[in-house]
Amino acid sequence: MGKKLNNAPVYYTVAQVQFNPVLDLDAYIPAIQAKMRERHYPDYKPEVVQRLVLPFGGGEPGRVTAPTVTPQSRYQFGDISGNRRFVLETNALSFQTTAYETFEAFSGALLAGLGVVHDALRLDFIERIGLRYLDAVRPSEERESLRDFLVPEVLGLSLRGDVQHQHSVSETIVATPAGQLVSRVLIRHGLVGLPLELTALAPKIDPRFTQGAGLHAIIDTDASTTQREAFDLGNVETQLKALHDEIDKCFKAIVTEHALAAWA
Known part of the structure; x- marks a missing residue:
């Protein structure tokens, strides 16, 4: 994934950095929006979402406390094409794109946006860093099948000739030197789409x-590290690259040499 492929299968990428909560975020939005616009993210959309807050302790013995719903602001800063978007919340900044080129370009954009937020908010610490890739595997020729693109370990029973396949999922969770990694491979008929939460x-x-429905696979790889430490943009960059390297190794363990050649 570090090298740009001419026919790359990645169709969605998101990274998120969680930091110390800033409850008066609204007051800093004009300054942040001005800097985001300078960086060619002029599509500004504020919104209020409802967060469900579950009670935890402190209630009267024998009495059930009902959950409450709390409004929370979040702000989107998108580019003109609609392919790249920042989402800023009181304790997190996310950057997502459906026009991924290289990791260097993607991480550079995220770090630049995080720098804008830090300049305005003077962040104190980082809590969590996450990186997620979605890759669509769709055989392009009639004589090809998913067997040509994916290793047998993730295919399961999906390609048995005497059944009509509907849905199958392979999931692996591992601890890596960079953090936790979750790898899922979903095989189904239909159109390529996104998980509901995205x-x-x-x-x-x-x-x-x-365009075009058929049997395809989605490789969904999510790596994250959770550790509170003082805010340092260089350290965020280092950890982000480490997460990417683990995702890259996982991706190359799932796909075949034929797949890499077809996407080159």
Whole structure:
């Protein structure tokens, strides 16, 4: 994934950095929006979402306390094409794209946006860093099948000739030197799409992935590290690269040499 592929299968990428909560975030938005616009993210959309807060302790013995709903502001800063978008919340900044080129370009954009936020908010610490890739595996020729693109360990029973395949999932969770990694491979008939938790804020998917329904696989790889430490943009960059390297190794363990050649 560090080298750009001419026919790369990645169709959605997101990274998130969680930091110390800033409850008066609204007061800093004009300054942040001005800097984001200078960096060619002029599509500004504020919104209020409802967060469900579950009670934890402190209630009267024998009495059940009902959960409450709390409004919370979040702000989107998108580019003109609609392919790249920052989402800023009181304790996190996310950057997502459906026009991924290289990790260096992606991480550079995220770090630049995080720098804008830090300049305005003077962040104190980082709590969590996460990176997630979605890759669509779709055989392009009639004589090809998913067997040509994926290793047998993730295929399961999906390609048995005497059944009509509907849905199968392979999931692996491992601890790596960079943090936890979750790898899922979903095989199904239909159109390429996004997991439900990503659909609300995701930029538009490139039409080359959404045209034509058929049997396909989605490689969903999510790596994260959770550790509180003082804010340091260089350290964020180092940890982000370490997460990417683990995702890259996982991706190359799932796909075949034929797949890499087809995407080169």
